[in-house]
Amino acid sequence: MDKQYLNRITYTKDLINKADYIVIGAGAGLSASAGIQYxxxxxxxxxxxxxxxxxxxxxxxxxxxxxxxxxxxxxxxxxxxxxxxxxVGPTKLYENLLQLVKKANYFVITTNVDSQFELADFPPENIFEVQGxxxxxxxxxxxxxxxxxxxxxxxxxxxxxxxxxxxxxxxxxxxxxxxxxxxxxRINPYFVQNEAWNKSNDAYDCFIDESKGKNLLLLEFGVGFNTPGIIRYPFEQMTYQNEHTKLIRFNMEHPNGPKENREKTIAFTEDILSVLLELNK
Incomplete structure (x- = not known):
């Protein structure tokens, strides 16, 4: 294990332990890393x-x-x-992600539609499935x-x-x-946003509002540029605007963000499961 990777692991563990609020943002790359490849x-x-x-x-x-x-x-x-x-059933990757945050105050926003968070026993009230x-x-x-x-x-x-x-x-x-x-x-303008969808949306917005001025840690997994306006760009904006916010980005293909966030962002391009296993040690 090289020193630079070890330093990122150590720093990430410290940020997780000190975070008042953690938001997990999950895109297609997370499920692909879990073996759910299209x-x-x-x-x-x-x-x-x-x-x-x-x-x-x-x-x-x-x-x-x-x-x-x-x-x-x-x-x-x-x-x-x-x-x-x-x-497909529950996957080891999502189960290890739960292990990482289960003692923390966290919320999940995801564009994935495969129920992997639910299958891994994340509480449904802590999950916002934006795309259905x-x-x-x-x-x-x-x-x-x-x-x-x-x-x-x-x-x-x-x-x-x-x-x-x-x-x-x-x-x-x-x-x-x-x-x-x-x-x-969400494949056309007729996507149904019912009462349950709105309730999840409100819960997410409330969580973000409550985190303002606190130590907020954003864990972004496998989010590219298909629908960046849902997770990627808002996470970058929050990182830039809020003094106490840090961003951990897990992304093999698109790890880089705005230069203004460089000192507040850690990027992992390594296999996500391997990183989670190391973080859980």
Missing amino acids: GGQRFTDNFAPFIEKYGLTDMYTSGFYSFPAEEERWAYWAKHISLNRYE NYGNLQCAKGCHHSLYDNKLLVNEMIANRENCRIPSNLVPQCPECGGKMDPHL
């Missing part, structure tokens, strides 16, 4: 029939693919949801604010899939308007 072998192993039929290249872009029929769209989405929400959750469906036009658990339906779709299609009677329809339904993901 491309490569994990994609080809699980979606071979769809790749052959439609020429799909990865799970991210496939989510925006225009399938010819709802029976085909839901055949794909059933497997996508099942693989990333119901089949794979486990729910909504009206595709957002005609009302109810969400619908999809686990049983997803399992039934997968069990009855044939030639990249599901039976027409399994295609979900909105119980209010009779129209199409979507996974509860």
Whole structure:
């Protein structure tokens, strides 16, 4: 272990111990580091029939693919949801992250939709899933604010899939308007922000307000530039504006931030799980 890395580990441990408030900001890179990858072998192993039929290249872009029929769209989405929400289970990385902060005063804001924080036993009241959750469906036009658990339906779709299609009677329809339904993901302007979403948003805002003037530590994991306005830019702004705020950034590809924050930021480009294991020693 080189001295520079050891110094960063030691300093980070000290910041965690001294923090009055800790905010975890999690992007796609955190789940990718946990093994929930949207491309490569994990994609080809699980979606071979769809790749052959439609020429799909990865799970991210496939989510925006225009399938010819709802029976085909839901055949794909059933497997996508099942693989990333119901089949993967809790991961060692998220469990080690909980171990790191469980005695602290913390809150989680995440753009991930795979429930990994919940599966690792983070308290739901301490989690704000900004972009939705794979486990729910909504009206595709957002005609009302109810969400619908999809686990049983997803399992039934997968069990009855044939030639990249599901039976027409399994295609979900909105119980209010009779129209199409979507996974509860922020993929268009009709994303449903219901009472539970607003409650989580308010809880996060309240946590940030309470941290002002206190020792606030921002732990940012795997946040790139897909939706930087949700976590990355606000974290950098808080670091710049607040005297007692420090930022720890875990990011292999985009570790650098504004030069004004250089003295208040520590960056780890190493494997996230390896760093967490070291921090937990």
